[in-house]
Every structure is written in C-alpha cells, then in structure tokens.
Amino acid sequence: MGHALLFQGIVGLSEAMYLWLVAAGLSLIFGVLRVLNFAHGGLYMLGAYFAFAVSRASGGSFWMALLVGPLLVAAVGWVMEFGFLRRVYRAEVSVQLLLTFAFVLIFDDLVKLVFGPVYQSPPTPAALSGAVSIGGSVLPVYHLFILGVGVLVGLGLWVFLERTRFGLVIRATAADREMACALGVRSSRLFTWVFVLGAWLAGLGGALSMPVRAISPGMGEFIIIEAFVVVVLGGLGSLRGAFLGAVLIGLLHAYGILFLPVFELALAYVAMAAVLVVRPWGLFGVRET
Amino acid sequence: MEAAPGSAARRRGAGAALALILAVAVLLVPVLGGAFLQYLVLNVLLLALLALSFNLLFGMAGLLSFGQGAFYAGGAYAAALLLRAGLPLLPSVLLGALFAAALAAAIGAFCVRHTRIYFSMLTLAFGMLVYAVVWKWTDVTGGDDGLIGIPRGRLGLPGPMNVPVETLQRYYFFTAALVLASMAVLHQLSASPFGLTLRAIRENAERAEFSGVGVRRTIFIAFVIAGFFAGLSGALLAPLEQTVSPGTAHWTKSAEPVMATLIGGPLSWAGPIAGAAVYLGLKELIVRYTEYWLLVFGLVLLGTVLAFREGLVGALAGWLARRRAGRA
Numbered sequence: 001m002g003h004a005l006l007f008q009g010i011v012g013l014s015e016a017m018y019l020w021l022v023a024a025g026l027s028l029i030f031g032v033l034r035v036l037n038f039a040h041g042g043l044y045m046l047g048a049y050f051a052f053a054v055s056r057a058s059g060g061s062f063w064m065a066l067l068v069g070p071l072l073v074a075a076v077g078w079v080m081e082f083g084f085l086r087r088v089y090r091a092e093v094s095v096q097l098l099l100t101f102a103f104v105l106i107f108d109d110l111v112k113l114v115f116g117p118v119y120q121s122p123p124t125p126a127a128l129s130g131a132v133s134i135g136g137s138v139l140p141v142y143h144l145f146i147l148g149v150g151v152l153v154g155l156g157l158w159v160f161l162e163r164t165r166f167g168l169v170i171r172a173t174a175a176d177r178e179m180a181c182a183l184g185v186r187s188s189r190l191f192t193w194v195f196v197l198g199a200w201l202a203g204l205g206g207a208l209s210m211p212v213r214a215i216s217p218g219m220g221e222f223i224i225i226e227a228f229v230v231v232v233l234g235g236l237g238s239l240r241g242a243f244l245g246a247v248l249i250g251l252l253h254a255y256g257i258l259f260l261p262v263f264e265l266a267l268a269y270v271a272m273a274a275v276l277v278v279r280p281w282g283l284f285g286v287r288e289t
Numbered sequence: 290m291e292a293a294p295g296s297a298a299r300r301r302g303a304g305a306a307l308a309l310i311l312a313v314a315v316l317l318v319p320v321l322g323g324a325f326l327q328y329l330v331l332n333v334l335l336l337a338l339l340a341l342s343f344n345l346l347f348g349m350a351g352l353l354s355f356g357q358g359a360f361y362a363g364g365a366y367a368a369a370l371l372l373r374a375g376l377p378l379l380p381s382v383l384l385g386a387l388f389a390a391a392l393a394a395a396i397g398a399f400c401v402r403h404t405r406i407y408f409s410m411l412t413l414a415f416g417m418l419v420y421a422v423v424w425k426w427t428d429v430t431g432g433d434d435g436l437i438g439i440p441r442g443r444l445g446l447p448g449p450m451n452v453p454v455e456t457l458q459r460y461y462f463f464t465a466a467l468v469l470a471s472m473a474v475l476h477q478l479s480a481s482p483f484g485l486t487l488r489a490i491r492e493n494a495e496r497a498e499f500s501g502v503g504v505r506r507t508i509f510i511a512f513v514i515a516g517f518f519a520g521l522s523g524a525l526l527a528p529l530e531q532t533v534s535p536g537t538a539h540w541t542k543s544a545e546p547v548m549a550t551l552i553g554g555p556l557s558w559a560g561p562i563a564g565a566a567v568y569l570g571l572k573e574l575i576v577r578y579t580e581y582w583l584l585v586f587g588l589v590l591l592g593t594v595l596a597f598r599e600g601l602v603g604a605l606a607g608w609l610a611r612r613r614a615g616r617a
Contacts (some may be wrong), residue, residue: 036406046475047453087595093405094353099594105587113581181568225417225540236406265421269414273399276411280402 003137008254014143016250017150018044018213021205022223024157024199024243025231031237032194035085036093038100041224042107043199047206048112048215055210062125062211067187070203075197083190089191102218113218122160126209146208153204154243161239170194174237187259229272235285244283293598304559315465319458327461329573331529333566334468335522340553340561341475342518342548345511348555349484349548351491353409353507355543356416357519359396362423362538364389364520366430369439369527377445378454378463382524388511389520392419401505413540420538435534439527454528466524471518472562478514479558487511519546552593557606 026040037043051069058064074125080103088095128134128142161167173180181187186248230249234241249268256264263270277285319332339361346352368385372378396415400408430436438503441454444463454460478484486507489497498504527533536542545568546561553564571589575582 030406036410084591084595091516093409094347094555096408096596097353098590101548102587102590102594105583105590109581109587113584182448214491227414229414232407232410232414263425265425266418269418269421270545272414276399276402280407 004258005255006137007139008258009251010139010143010147012251012254013152013247013252014146015253015283016246017146018205018209018247019223019230019249020150020243020246021153021201021208021225023227023246024153024239025201025238026244027112027231027234027237028170028201029195030231031199032170033085033089034177035089035096035100036192037195037198038097039080039103039220039225040198040202040227041106041220041222043073043077043202043220044206044209044223045111045215045220046107047078047173047203048210048213049115049202049206050203051207051210052115052215062128064208066204069207070200071103071259073203073206074196074200077196077203078192080199081195081211084193085273086188098197104224107220108217115217117217119214119216142212146212149208153201154239157239166193226268229268232282233272233275235282238284239280241282241284304331308559310312312469314354314467316467319461323375324457327457328529329569331461331464332374334465335529335550336446336545336569337562337565338468338471338525339519339522340549340565341472342515342522343485343546344473344550344555344561345478345515345518346508347550348558348560349487349491350508350511351477352405353430354412354512354515355540355547356400356412356414356419357408357515357541357546358420358538358540359412359416360389360393360490360516360519361523361526361542362419362533362535363392363516363523365523365527365533365537366423366436368524369436369533370429372439372442372528373436377443377444377451378441378528379445381442381445382467382521382528384526385524386521389523390448390517392520393513393516394509397509397516398473401512404531413543416538416540418600419531420535423538430535431602433535435532436527437532439531439533441490441531444573460529464529467521467525475518483507483510551588554604554606 018030020041022044025043026037029035029037047069050072054068055062055065056122066251080100081118084099084103085096088099124142124232128145131138131140132144133139159167161171169190172183173185173187176186206219209215211221226249229247231242232245233248234245236242248271252267252271253264256267260267280286302599315330315334317560319327322330339357342360343354343357346354356485364385366385367383367388371381396412400415403411420556424433426432443451443453447450452459455540486497486502489500489502490504490507494504510600516556523537546565549564550561551564552567553562554560570588572582575585579585
C-alpha cells in the first residue's frame with residue numbers, strides 16, 4: 001500500500017507540474033496585464049502540437065521538441081499581444097475576455113485543420129522511459145523528470161522576479177501600474193514580454209505533456225478550467241499560490257482516483273469552494289478592493 | 290446631444306411596435322415555413338432566452354457569468370426526468386426551471402461574494418462542477434450517453450386544454466408562447482426598480498451600498514432569476530431534442546449566451562435576442578461551406594470585438610443616433 005501511495009503521489013505531482021506551468025503563465029499575465037487569458041489552455045495545446053511536429057520533423061528528437069516547441073508558442077503569444085490584445089487594454093474586462101476567447105476557438109480549429117481531429121500519442125524518449133527503483137518503490141523516470149523541470153522552472157521564476165532588474169520592474173508594475181509608469185516603466189514593451197513569457201510557460205507545459213498524455217484538440221479546454229481553479233485557490237497574481245494550488249489539485253486528483261473514484265472529477269471544485277468560504281481572495285491572494 | 294422632447298416616448302413606441310411585429314412573425318413561422326425553419330427559430334428563441342438570462346447579470350449588474358450552462362443543463366435534466374416519469378409537459382418544464390433556480394441559489398451563495406473576474410471564474414468552475422456531476426452520476430443522468438426518449442406528452446392544463454403536444458408544430462407554439470412570455474417578464478424586470486438597482490450596482494457598487502441597497506442580496510436575487518430563465522430554456526430544449534447530453538452543462542455551452550449577447554450588444558435590452566439570431570444564423574450559413582465553423586466564428590468574433598465594441602444593436606443605434614443628429 002505504501003508503494004502504491006508513493007507511486008500515486010509522484011503521478012499526482014507530475015500532473016501538478018503541467019498545471020503549475022499553465023497557471024504560472026496565467027497568473028503572471030493577470031498580475032501584470034490585468035487580463036485573464038482564456039486562450040492559455042490553447043497555448044498549452046499548441047505547445048504539445050508544436051513539440052509533436054518538431055519531434056517528427058527532426059527525426060524523433062525529444063530535446064529539440066522541448067526546446068523549439070515552447071519557443072514557437074512564445075512567438076504565437078507575441079502575435080496575440082502585439083497584434084490584438086494591446087488594442088483592448090483600455091476596454092472593459094468582458095471585451096478582453098471575449099478577445100482571448102476568440103483565440104480559443106481559432107486555435108482549436110486550426111489544430112484540427114492542420115493535425116486532424118484524432119488523438120496523437122508519440123512515444124516517450126528512450127532516455128526517459130522506464131522506471132527507477134527508489135527505496136523499494138518503482139517510479140517512472142519521465143514523471144520524475146517532469147517534476148524536476150517544474151521545480152526548476154519555479155526556482156528560475158523566483159530568481160528572475162526577485163533577483164533581477166527586469167523582475168523588479170515586473171513586480172513593481174504588478175503592484176501599482178500607474179506609479180510604475182509614472183516612474184518611467186515602458187509598460188507596452190513590458191506587457192509584450194510578460195505575455196510572451198507566460199505563453200512560453202504554457203507551451204513548455206504542453207511540450208512536456210506530449211509524450212505521456214494523448215494530444216487532442218480539446219486538451220486546452222480542460223486544463224484552462226483546472227488552471228482557473230488553481231489560481232482562484234492560490235490567489236490571482238500569486239505565483240507561490242499557483243504552485244501550491246497546482247500541487248494540491250494534482251494530489252487531490254491522484255488520490256481521489258485511488259479512494260473516491262466517483263467524486264474524483266468534482267474534488268477540485270469542492271476544494272475551491274471550501275477555500276473560498278474561508279479566504280475568498282485565495283490562499284496567497286490580496287484581498288479584493 | 291439633447292434629445293427632442295417626446296423622442297424617448299416615440300422611441301419606446303417604436304420599440305413596442307417592433308416587438309409586436311416580431312412576436313407575430315415568430316407565431317406565424319409554422320404557418321409559413323417547414324420543419325427546418327421551425328426548428329431553427331426554436332433554437333434561436335431558446336438561445337435568446339438563455340442570453341437574456343445571462344444579460345440580466347451582465348448587461349445590468351456588470352457580472353459576466355461563464356456558468357449559465359449549469360442551470361441550462363439543470364433545467365434540461367430535471368424536466369427530462371419528470372417527463373420520462375410521466376408528468377405532463379407544462380408542469381415538467383416549470384419544475385425544471387424551478388430546480389435550476391434552486392441550483393442557482395446554492396451556487397449563487399458562493400459566487401455573489403465576488404465581483405468582476407473572480408465572479409466569472411467561479412461561475413465557470415461551478416458550471417464545470419455540475420458538468421462533472423452530470424458526467425459521473427450515471428444512475429440518474431445516464432452519464433456520457435445522456436437521457437434519451439424524452440416524450441413531449443400532454444400539455445397538462447385542466448379540462449379540454451390538456452391536448453397532446455407530440456407534433457413539432459404544437460411544440461413550437463408551446464415553446465414560442467413560453468419564451469415570448471418570459472421575454473415580456475424580463476423586459477418588465479429591466480424597467481422595474483429592481484432593474485434600476487442592478488444598474489446602480491454596475492455603475493458604482495459602493496455608492497449603491499451607501500444609499501441603502503443590499504448589494505449582495507440584490508445580486509443574489511438576480512442570480513436566482515437568471516438561473517430560473519436559463520433553466521427554462523434548458524427545460525424547453527429537452528422535449529424539443531427528445532434527448533439531453535452532458536454537453537449542455539459544458540462551459541462551451543455557457544459561452545454561447547456570452548457570445549450571442551456580445552454580438553448583439555449587452556447594453557440594449559434586445560441585443561441578446563438579435564445576437565442569438567445572428568450567432569445561429571451565421572453557424573447555419575458557415576457549416577454549409579466548412580466543418581471548421583468555429584474557426585470562422587472566432588475570426589468574426591475577433592473582428593467584432595475590435596471593430597464594434599458595443600455590439601451590432603449598439604452600433605446600429607449609434608449609427609441611427611448620429612444620422613438623426615445630422616438631420617436635426
């Protein structure tokens with residue numbers, strides 16, 4: 001039983017890492033741009049499809065796919081922000097939501113058009129397939145790898161935001177946009193880069209998920225809802241909250257399947273409702289004004 | 290821009306005349322058109338009602354609900370179960386809508402504590418909770434197969450009015466009458482003190498609170514009313530299709546009233562109705578040429594958002610106002 005619990009825990013945590021990468025980008029973009037990007041799940045999906053395409057084009061190189069796929073998604077993010085989103089920053093929230101929603105529809109159908117509506121399931125890279133035995137428990141290598149990448153990205157983001165000048169500017173803008181602009185922050189360029197970074201994170205999540213989850217045009221619609229639950233749980237705009245929220249949801253799903261299979265799908269929402277009763281602004285969020 | 294005295298009254302009169310003409314046109318459809326047209330118009334009416342329910346929260350109170358699908362599905366499943374149990378049509382549909390209102394009360398208790406983006410995300414997440422329940426609770430909901438073989442049955446009024454409503458044409462009149470009556474109620478509601486209070490909350494919730502409005506309570510009531518009419522729309526769908534599937538609760542269904550409303554324009558009362566007609570008309574047109582209709586629709590939506598922010602009806606009203614101002 002102990003081994004099964006550990007195994008399920010690792011599976012849950014690795015699932016949490018995709019969610020964390022998507023939620024991190026979503027939260028970062030919301031924190032700085034004040035735009036809730038509905039198409040973030042779409043960017044995650046594009047990450048998986050681009051990685052799949054790159055892997056096929058480069059003769060099955062997983063590393064190439066992992067490097068280039070997310071960069072292509074970042075480029076799509078640039079087009080979204082530079083070409084469209086920046087025209088509606090002054091508009092109402094609903095206009096911004098609707099604009100990003102239009103991209104959800106466009107991405108979904110474009111992917112169907114180019115890759116076909118069927119599930120694709122590429123193989124796990126040879127170096128990361130198989131399992132290792134740790135203390136008598138047999139754990140899949142790829143899940144441990146994802147866990148490592150997720151934690152590394154978390155640390156990288158932390159260093160970037162807390163220890164670099166650009167990170168300082170991002171935090172300042174998130175805290176008080178008008179003051180930051182008054183002090184000379186060029187917000188338009190900053191917004192573009194933050195959006196591109198957020199898109200890259202979602203793309204990385206998608207690319208990482210490619211070898212273990214089946215890729216399908218609907219995959220973005222599912223993860224975006226989970227990511228919303230995660231950021232509501234953790235507090236909108238808080239990366240720490242997004243990480244812990246993702247871990248919580250990942251573990252809930254993993255152990256939910258084990259112990260409460262019928263309620264597994266509903267558990268995440270119940271957790272969210274419970275947190276909202278106690279702390280409506282989320283675990284690490286700032287109280288709404 | 291000063292309006293000439295009496296022009297508001299004249300515009301109201303014109304609006305009422307237009308509404309009457311459209312209502313008569315809707316009721317004439319079965320006489321003039323075949324099954325296809327009746328089916329299409331029914332779908333437009335049901336989406337229009339769903340969009341109006343959404344816009345009760347959005348256009349008036351400024352709250353964007355992304356979870357109307359939950360109440361739509363709630364109404365549809367409840368009515369379907371009652372009809373399958375042998376209850377007549379009218380009580381099944383009304384009880385279905387009441388069930389949706391009860392569901393809205395339960396979910397609304399959580400959601401009305403929040404505004405703006407939190408409200409949108411919460412309604413979305415609770416909507417997906419309902420979806421998850423519908424999907425998993427196979428014994429009652431049929432799981433991913435949904436419920437099939439839903440009869441339309443008898444109307445359920447006492448005496449000679451208790452006619453069977455099995456044919457599409459009869460069902461058309463039944464649905465059209467209920468939807469038009471609901472629209473009239475919703476229109477009265479928007480002009481009532483309650484509607485004005487909701488608008489006051491949208492403009493400035495703090496100020497409304499200071500002038501003695503119970504903001505949360507008012508929003509809660511609006512949420513339940515919106516749930517009722519969304520549920521009514523769903524309850525009317527179930528006997529029309531004679532099946533219900535979990536897709537009715539999915540968030541992509543919840544997005545339809547949002548899009549219809551934004552296409553038509555949330556600030557004009559009739560906007561969601563026009564938007565529903567344009568949305569389904571466009572869909573009908575686009576699917577004839579390509580299976581990728583969502584792609585085309587996404588592009589149309591992108592253009593609409595960037596070009597006409599106030600929606601089609603808003604843009605039309607603005608154009609008329611400019612023309613009138615130019616003539617005066």
